[in-house]
Amino acid sequence: MAAVNINTEEFKRMISGDKPVLVDFWAPWCGYCRRLAPAYDALADELGGELAFAKINVDDDSAVADELGVEVIPTLIMYKNGRAVDSVVNPGSKGAMERFIRAALAK
Template sequence: MATVTATDQNFGTLINGDKPVLVDFWAAWCGPCRMMAPVLEDLSNDTEGKLVVAKLNVDENPRTAGAFGIMSIPTMILFQNGRPVKQLVGYMPKSELVSRLADVL
């Protein structure tokens, strides 16, 4: 399954689903964000059915980014039952990302 696009409009519905949701807060001009994109795509494919991977463009969706105090990108926040439970900041290789999310994968 490919990553899902998160927006200010669908965010509440997206994070309140029955699966954990990893939201990547990113922007097109951000180099580390572009490096993170294929890592997240791989993670999405590997965890299909267990984890939803969503991407939220902070420039196009400032309300949601502001609500979570996003100051640095990429920032990834893991939501379970609509609540943020883990926050990761900056580029990381897939092996590190998987190990940091091991408790939900």
């Protein structure tokens, strides 16, 4: 399943569901964010059965990023049962992202 672009409302609905959700906070002008996208999308295809992959453009939805205290992008936050369980800033490889996801899911 591909990663989906969501807004604040969809974010609130999505994280309160049963399935864990990984959210990528990004912006189009952020080179590091764009660099993450191909591997993030590939992981969404590979692991989409276990968790949902979402993206929030912080330029479009700055309110939710501010509310969550996301100051640096790209930041990935893992949600389980409506609660943030772990986060990582600018992971350096697809493998690093996958290791973060595995560890966060196990929490």
